Amino acid sequence: MKHNVDIPMTVIGGRGPHGLALHLLMQERGLNDYALVDPATHWLPLYGPQGPMQATGFLRSPRELDFSLGQPQREMRAFVDEDGSRPLANVYSLKEATCDRFNESTSEAQRAPRAAFWRYANCVAKRSGADQKVIHSRVTKLEPYQGGWQVQLSGASRFSTRVVLLASGLMPQLYLPQSWQVWWQHLPEERSHHAFRFDYRQDLKGSKVAVLGSSNISAWETAIKLAEAGARVTLLSRRYGPIERQLPFAPHWLESDFMAQFMALSWDKRKRFLKKPPIPNSSLPGMVARAETLGVRFVHHAHVQYASELWDGVQLQYKTPRGMQTELFDHLVAATGALPQARTLPYLTEAACRVKAPIIVGGVGRKRPILDDVGRWKNLPPLYPLGAHALMRAGHAANTLASATVYLPLTLPHILEDAGIVKDALVITA
Ligand SMILES: Cc1cc2nc3c(=O)[nH]c(=O)nc-3n(C[C@H](O)[C@H](O)[C@H](O)COP(=O)(O)OP(=O)(O)OC[C@H]3O[C@@H](n4cnc5c(N)ncnc54)[C@H](O)[C@@H]3O)c2cc1C
Numbered sequence: 001m002k003h004n005v006d007i008p009m010t011v012i013g014g015r016g017p018h019g020l021a022l023h024l025l026m027q028e029r030g031l032n033d034y035a036l037v038d039p040a041t042h043w044l045p046l047y048g049p050q051g052p053m054q055a056t057g058f059l060r061s062p063r064e065l066d067f068s069l070g071q072p073q074r075e076m077r078a079f080v081d082e083d084g085s086r087p088l089a090n091v092y093s094l095k096e097a098t099c100d101r102f103n104e105s106t107s108e109a110q111r112a113p114r115a116a117f118w119r120y121a122n123c124v125a126k127r128s129g130a131d132q133k134v135i136h137s138r139v140t141k142l143e144p145y146q147g148g149w150q151v152q153l154s155g156a157s158r159f160s161t162r163v164v165l166l167a168s169g170l171m172p173q174l175y176l177p178q179s180w181q182v183w184w185q186h187l188p189e190e191r192s193h194h195a196f197r198f199d200y201r202q203d204l205k206g207s208k209v210a211v212l213g214s215s216n217i218s219a220w221e222t223a224i225k226l227a228e229a230g231a232r233v234t235l236l237s238r239r240y241g242p243i244e245r246q247l248p249f250a251p252h253w254l255e256s257d258f259m260a261q262f263m264a265l266s267w268d269k270r271k272r273f274l275k276k277p278p279i280p281n282s283s284l285p286g287m288v289a290r291a292e293t294l295g296v297r298f299v300h301h302a303h304v305q306y307a308s309e310l311w312d313g314v315q316l317q318y319k320t321p322r323g324m325q326t327e328l329f330d331h332l333v334a335a336t337g338a339l340p341q342a343r344t345l346p347y348l349t350e351a352a353c354r355v356k357a358p359i360i361v362g363g364v365g366r367k368r369p370i371l372d373d374v375g376r377w378k379n380l381p382p383l384y385p386l387g388a389h390a391l392m393r394a395g396h397a398a399n400t401l402a403s404a405t406v407y408l409p410l411t412l413p414h415i416l417e418d419a420g421i422v423k424d425a426l427v428i429t430a
Pocket residue numbers: 012013014015016017018037038039040044045046052053056058059060061065137138139140167168169170171217218347386387388398399400401402403
């Protein structure tokens with residue numbers, strides 16, 4: 001017996017890819033019992049002009065990871081931009097990616113420009129009337145309530161819901177290596193930045209900038225974007241150099257059938273499967289050449305040790321095989337990615353601690369099974385972690401748009417059941 005609630009199903013982070021995909025899936029089934037809570041003013045803010053991905057020129061994902069969800073007229077290939085062009089018409093397909101030489105042979109013309117993809121997603125959202133489902137607010141607290149949740153919003157209003165879809169993304173869980181954290185906090189804010197939060201609109205002409213951490217997806221993009229803005233960029237890499245790949249893992253991870261089979265495996269088997277092959281550290285093909293053309297300086301095998309404020313800049317110490325180096329920079333930019341840990345999300349910490357919900361400890365091998373066999377976070381009322389939080393259930397594709405467009409459709413039957421939404425809507429076409 002389900003209790004009465006204000007809204008059966010709620011997406012936190014509703015303007016991200018998961019919220020949009022859920023809206024399209026529900027609309028197709030004629031279902032209306034959900035809300036998308038998000039303070040963002042447009043769809044997919046991660047991909048937008050001031051979002052954390054602004055250094056990213058082109059997506060890595062294939063054309064299958066769009067918002068068509070079974071409707072050909074919504075495919076990214078069919079998108080007509082404001083100027084009448086079709087900027088997403090030639091994006092590569094998963095079939096093309098299965099070719100052995102794909103990672104080396106793919107070209108810029110086969111990739112989705114990030115800004116065009118963002119316009120496409122906003123266009124799909126607008127045409128489908130998704131704005132009407134948005135509660136324009138930030139979730140400040142989630143409290144277990146009668147087998148479901150009480151959702152507290154900024155501005156003090158609240159409502160009850162049976163099921164929460166946790167899709168608030170990587171922010172604010174930006175990552176800095178532990179050994180940096182002590183000294184990083186003493187650096188002046190206007191000189192030390194995280195790549196996902198950097199304001200590229202500031203005047204950087206002639207500034208000396210160090211990008212730290214080339215083992216991350218955004219490091220090469222960040223270095224290039226800064227160099228294009230006129231900065232003198234040094235990229236410090238712990239390794240010798242990047243492996244250049246378009247797709248950082250085998251294409252089958254993005255396929256619905258493969259994901260469904262993976263989801264059906266036992267926890268132990270999934271864990272073993274995820275460990276090999278690991279996701280290689282990579283950048284898009286041609287990135288290194290572009291960085292070189294723009295005069296980006298690479299320092300290989302550089303281990304950052306310490307930094308402190310000095311005069312009008314930051315003095316950085318790093319170790320290389322030639323010994324300890326000391327250098328003065330105007331800005332440091334950490335391209336060290338994010339480390340999502342659901343339990344440390346400000347609006348969820350209290351509830352998760354109170355019931356001792358299991359924690360993600362980090363690193364594929366060390367992760368514990370925080371999700372049950374249908375994708376809910378154990379020990380809590382129905383709450384479905386999505387995106388990077390679903391890595392151990394969805395596989396490597398959890399860190400891509402496939403979490404919204406492949407994983408969510410596969411998990412939706414359970415979500416609808418928990419939400420008490422009609423049973424005959426449970427036949428899902430992925
Ligand atoms: C640099 C970079 C490059 C990437 N490149 C690709 C690529 O090429 N191809 C690909 O498939 N994937 C790529 N990804 C991953 C992909 O973008 C994500 O997997 C996808 O956006 C999934 O969304 P998310 O869960 O991270 O949420 P996000 O897209 O981050 O959305 C989160 C939403 O939550 C909202 N929110 C946050 N806190 C709250 C709160 N308290 N209350 C309410 N709302 C809140 C935010 O406003 C936002 O709208 C990339 C990611 C990064 C960082």
